Amino acid sequence: xxAPRKVLVVEDGSEYVDGFERLTAARSLDAVFTRxxxxxxxxxxxxxxxxxxxxxxxxxxxTPEAAxxxxxxxxxxxxxxxxxxxxxxxxxxxxxxILDALAPMLEDVPVILAYDFAxxxxxxxALRRRVPRLSGLEDGAxxxxxxxxxxxxx
Amino acid sequence: MRLLxxxxxAVLAASPRxxxxxxxxxxxxxxxxxxxxxxxxxxxxxxxxxxDFVRRxxxxxxxxxxxxxxADLAAxxxxxxxxxxLLEIAAKEAPELLSPAERLVLARQAEAxxxxxxxxxxxGHVLTALQRRARSGADWxxxxxxxxxxxxxxxxxxxxxxxxxxxxxxxxAFADGKTALRRGANEAxxxxxxxxxxxxxGYSEAALALGGVEERNGRTADAAAAYRTALAAEPDGFExxxxxxxxxxxxxxxxxxxxxxxxxxxxxxxxxELPRLQREAANRxxxxxxxxxxxxxxxxxxxxxxxxxxxxxxxxxxxxRARLVRSSGPEPATLGSDPASPAVGAFRLAQVYAGRPDSRxxxxxxxxxxxxxxxxxxxxxxxxxxAALRERRGDLSGAEEVLKRAVAxxxxxxxxxxxxxxxxxxxxxxxxxxxxxxxxxxxxxxxxALFALARIASGEGRSSAAASLYRRYLAExxxxxxxxxxxxxxxxxxxxxxxxxxxxxxxxxxxxxAAGLWWARRRMGLTLEEWxxxxxxxxxxxxxxxxxxxxxxxxxxGLLLGEAxxxxxxxxxxxxxxxxxxxxxxxxxxxPGLVxxxxxAxxxxxxxxxxxxARVNLRFxxxxxxxxxxxxxxxxxxxxxxxxxxxKGSLPPRRLEKLSRALRQAAxxxxxxxxxxxxxxxxVAGSTEARFERLASLLASVARENDAxxxxxxxxxxxxxxxxxxPVRVRVPEGDWATLWRNLFANALQAPRxxxxxxxxxxxxxxxxxxRFVLFDGDPRLLTAEMIRGRxxxxxxxxxxxxxxxxxxxxxxxxxxxxFTKGVAVEFAAVEEAA
Numbered sequence: 001x002x003a004p005r006k007v008l009v010v011e012d013g014s015e016y017v018d019g020f021e022r023l024t025a026a027r028s029l030d031a032v033f034t035r036x037x038x039x040x041x042x043x044x045x046x047x048x049x050x051x052x053x054x055x056x057x058x059x060x061x062x063t064p065e066a067a068x069x070x071x072x073x074x075x076x077x078x079x080x081x082x083x084x085x086x087x088x089x090x091x092x093x094x095x096x097x098i099l100d101a102l103a104p105m106l107e108d109v110p111v112i113l114a115y116d117f118a119x120x121x122x123x124x125x126a127l128r129r130r131v132p133r134l135s136g137l138e139d140g141a142x143x144x145x146x147x148x149x150x151x152x153x154x
Numbered sequence: 155m156r157l158l159x160x161x162x163x164a165v166l167a168a169s170p171r172x173x174x175x176x177x178x179x180x181x182x183x184x185x186x187x188x189x190x191x192x193x194x195x196x197x198x199x200x201x202x203x204x205x206d207f208v209r210r211x212x213x214x215x216x217x218x219x220x221x222x223x224x225a226d227l228a229a230x231x232x233x234x235x236x237x238x239x240l241l242e243i244a245a246k247e248a249p250e251l252l253s254p255a256e257r258l259v260l261a262r263q264a265e266a267x268x269x270x271x272x273x274x275x276x277x278g279h280v281l282t283a284l285q286r287r288a289r290s291g292a293d294w295x296x297x298x299x300x301x302x303x304x305x306x307x308x309x310x311x312x313x314x315x316x317x318x319x320x321x322x323x324x325x326x327a328f329a330d331g332k333t334a335l336r337r338g339a340n341e342a343x344x345x346x347x348x349x350x351x352x353x354x355x356g357y358s359e360a361a362l363a364l365g366g367v368e369e370r371n372g373r374t375a376d377a378a379a380a381y382r383t384a385l386a387a388e389p390d391g392f393e394x395x396x397x398x399x400x401x402x403x404x405x406x407x408x409x410x411x412x413x414x415x416x417x418x419x420x421x422x423x424x425x426x427e428l429p430r431l432q433r434e435a436a437n438r439x440x441x442x443x444x445x446x447x448x449x450x451x452x453x454x455x456x457x458x459x460x461x462x463x464x465x466x467x468x469x470x471x472x473x474x475r476a477r478l479v480r481s482s483g484p485e486p487a488t489l490g491s492d493p494a495s496p497a498v499g500a501f502r503l504a505q506v507y508a509g510r511p512d513s514r515x516x517x518x519x520x521x522x523x524x525x526x527x528x529x530x531x532x533x534x535x536x537x538x539x540x541a542a543l544r545e546r547r548g549d550l551s552g553a554e555e556v557l558k559r560a561v562a563x564x565x566x567x568x569x570x571x572x573x574x575x576x577x578x579x580x581x582x583x584x585x586x587x588x589x590x591x592x593x594x595x596x597x598x599x600x601x602x603a604l605f606a607l608a609r610i611a612s613g614e615g616r617s618s619a620a621a622s623l624y625r626r627y628l629a630e631x632x633x634x635x636x637x638x639x640x641x642x643x644x645x646x647x648x649x650x651x652x653x654x655x656x657x658x659x660x661x662x663x664x665x666x667x668a669a670g671l672w673w674a675r676r677r678m679g680l681t682l683e684e685w686x687x688x689x690x691x692x693x694x695x696x697x698x699x700x701x702x703x704x705x706x707x708x709x710x711x712g713l714l715l716g717e718a719x720x721x722x723x724x725x726x727x728x729x730x731x732x733x734x735x736x737x738x739x740x741x742x743x744x745x746p747g748l749v750x751x752x753x754x755a756x757x758x759x760x761x762x763x764x765x766x767x768a769r770v771n772l773r774f775x776x777x778x779x780x781x782x783x784x785x786x787x788x789x790x791x792x793x794x795x796x797x798x799x800x801x802k803g804s805l806p807p808r809r810l811e812k813l814s815r816a817l818r819q820a821a822x823x824x825x826x827x828x829x830x831x832x833x834x835x836x837x838v839a840g841s842t843e844a845r846f847e848r849l850a851s852l853l854a855s856v857a858r859e860n861d862a863x864x865x866x867x868x869x870x871x872x873x874x875x876x877x878x879x880x881p882v883r884v885r886v887p888e889g890d891w892a893t894l895w896r897n898l899f900a901n902a903l904q905a906p907r908x909x910x911x912x913x914x915x916x917x918x919x920x921x922x923x924x925x926r927f928v929l930f931d932g933d934p935r936l937l938t939a940e941m942i943r944g945r946x947x948x949x950x951x952x953x954x955x956x957x958x959x960x961x962x963x964x965x966x967x968x969x970x971x972x973x974f975t976k977g978v979a980v981e982f983a984a985v986e987e988a989a
Binding site: 015019080089124 | 701705709710713714716717720730731734738829830833834916918919920921922923939955958959962964965986
């Protein structure tokens with residue numbers, strides 16, 4: 001009997017993990033979900049155990065400033081000293097920053113980013129240079145499809 | 155009777171003579187009378203004395219024998235009056251003893267003394283006796299009866315009715331009568347109308363009303379009298395003419411029918427605009443046997459008839475023409491109430507008996523009517539009178555049965571239909587039957603039916619039909635008993651229709667208004683694309699809000715709803731997912747929910763437009779966002795069912811189907827695809843294709859504006875690719891893009907030459923495509939990024955800093971190479987070209 005598939009869900013809320021857990025229970029699937037709310041908790045979870053898949057949200061507008069991944073000061077300078085802009089940029093693109101920070105740990109881990117790359121295929125390709133098994137969510141993908149992707153690693 | 159008279163003397167003579175000669179003793183007196191006339195040819199004085207003895211004997215002790223003896227002695231003396239009187243007395247006690255001849259004598263005697271009612275009664279008996287014996291040739295008796303009847307009625311008319319208006323008391327009595335009529339209290343109404351006439355003999359309306367009551371109660375003679383009273387007061391009274399005409403036409407004698415025809419012609423002459431009358435006149439003249447007159451009336455009607463009616467009457471017209479050509483003389487009448495019917499005599503008697511107040515007379519009437527029916531089962535007037543008598547006795551079901559037989563035999567009997575309708579109308583639950591009977595009555599020519607049907611239609615809310623019927627009644631029975639009420643009813647229905655028309659107009663206006671609002675809602679205002687095209691500068695703020703909408707509604711919502719649809723499509727069902735859906739869609743006490751968040755994003759988008767002076771219509775006109783808005787509404791409406799489903803785990807099939815539809819629709823609209831389309835809209839509106847030649851042209855323009863020579867401009871990087879360089883699209887609207895470069899160029903005009911580098915790069919973290927442009931110049935003056943950003947409020951580079959900030963770009967100063975001392979670099983997000 002194979003071990004249950006372990007999935008790390010990185011989001012600032014619980015929308016995805018609740019949906020995954022409910023679906024898994026309903027379908028009697030063999031999966032265990034670990035939730036991480038920010039970069040540091042995600043890193044901790046990855047360090048403790050290598051998951052079978054990672055689901056990563058993009059927008060982390062509920063995460064405190066201090067917990068946001070990325071060089072805030074560099075962005076402030078980049079945005080001409082506009083700190084509010086810099087922080088907003090970090091929050092709205094936090095998933096990318098977490099992905100970037102965890103990239104070395106995700107070399108052979110399937111990662112699903114909650115972002116549709118349909119009109120930006122080159123962007124996905126660029127990101128895959130650092131996270132080779134990165135996928136976005138396709139058009140109209142549902143939670144069950146995302147779960148399928150995570151559990152099958154496809 | 156003759157035999158009795160023959161043996162009477164012997165009887166009286168055989169009576170024992172009292173011991174003493176007592177003149178007051180009846181028997182003695184009778185005996186003395188007999189002794190005086192015993193010879194058979196008494197002298198005149200003996201005969202006179204004998205008659206006196208009989209008279210005294212009757213006074214002492216009236217008896218049938220003495221009455222008969224007295225009549226006999228009177229006849230011997232040639233005193234026909236006394237004979238008739240005494241015979242009448244005898245007839246009352248023993249009518250079967252009188253022979254038709256004796257009755258004839260009685261009739262003449264009564265006529266001679268002016269007792270017309272008694273004469274009519276005796277003539278009626280004679281006619282019946284002859285009919286029973288199947289003897290014909292007694293038409294003159296019928297004529298006598300009719301004449302006497304008319305005379306009697308005429309006698310009752312005031313000598314010369316005045317035209318003084320009815321007194322107040324008479325009017326009150328009339329009003330009481332109408333009230334009683336409305337209650338169905340015919341007897342009370344009759345009394346009230348009679349009282350009104352007594353108070354004001356020329357009160358034609360009361361006479362007309364009385365006639366109607368009498369007619370309905372079967373008192374034909376009284377009805378005719380009342381109608382004649384009305385006519386006497388108002389010779390051209392249309393209603394009275396028609397009422398009397400109809401009444402007489404139903405009478406089974408030719409003079410009555412003849413008078414009926416004359417009256418109807420008078421009515422037609424008064425109201426030629428009523429085609430129904432002309433048609434009726436044509437029918438009656440045809441039945442009478444006068445095709446010429448019938449055709450004349452029919453031609454008068456033809457001018458007013460509708461095409462359909464003409465088509466129906468065409469064959470009738472042809473038959474009349476054929477008869478006119480064929481015959482040269484009068485034709486036999488084909489009358490419903492045939493004066494030649496064997497039942498006429500009995501019917502006449504019955505009419506007289508029925509007109510009396512004593513119920514024993516009614517019994518007599520019914521007996522005569524039974525005889526009439528035996529003689530002629532199809533004699534309808536007899537059935538009508540029989541029904542009236544039954545009704546008078548309270549036998550409503552019996553009356554109904556008889557009336558139904560009457561109308562089955564002759565459906566053209568308006569009076570029978572009227573009575574039947576009234577009977578049915580008084581019974582609970584027979585309203586529909588009553589209405590049907592009134593409709594038949596209307597078809598038979600009843601004007602009372604018009605009023606009754608109008609009231610029925612009004613009560614059922616059929617305002618238009620009621621008004622039409624009231625109008626017809628007022629046209630055909632202007633002087634009718636219901637005229638005032640009909641006018642009031644018509645006014646009421648016209649007001650009601652006016653109200654309904656107003657309401658309909660109001661509804662139509664509201665509908666138009668609603669339609670106008672609907673149109674305005676869907677047509678006015680700008681779509682997102684139209685707005686951003688007019689105001690590309692709004693793209694930045696719109697993109698920020700759109701991003702929130704994309705995240706909440708399209709990403710999260712799309713995932714949730716996509717899963718819900720998957721479950722619906724499979725056999726899993728929604729039950730398990732319902733609780734999560736409820737929480738995510740509608741929120742918790744701590745979180746607003748997807749629907750609320752998405753709706754707020756839409757509102758914020760509209761607010762952005764309003765702040766920038768644009769009137770957008772995103773929720774109804776914009777193709778993309780209207781679907782989103784509608785989906786949010788559908789999800790709102792589905793909330794109760796989804797909550798119920800989440801709580802109970804089941805939903806009735808129809809509600810589940812409805813919920814499924816709402817979720818599928820929402821999943822279709824709130825999807826990543828919609829987010830892509832929204833981004834694309836923003837990109838199109840908020841992006842510019844950066845081309846080298848265009849920027850070079852802009853430089854030349856700025857130089858001209860500043861009366862300077864444009865420095866030569868070299869293209870680098872992407873702008874160096876032949877032949878015209880590779881364009882790159884930046885997420886900066888056209889206007890702001892041009893402004894930005896104008897300001898950059900304006901600050902570089904002093905340089906001997908310029909170079910413009912364009913390159914693509916990606917954000918190292920997010921992978922987002924970026925476009926970087928560097929304007930190299932040889933201006934030796936110091937310039938730093940801080941200096942640029944610090945002069946935001948100024949023209950020139952300050953404007954550049956401002957625009958860069960607005961479009962989430964970057965501006966910096968890079969060191970130059972060779973002849974170029976520095977470069978001012980701007981970087982913006984780029985729109986990735988499709989692979």
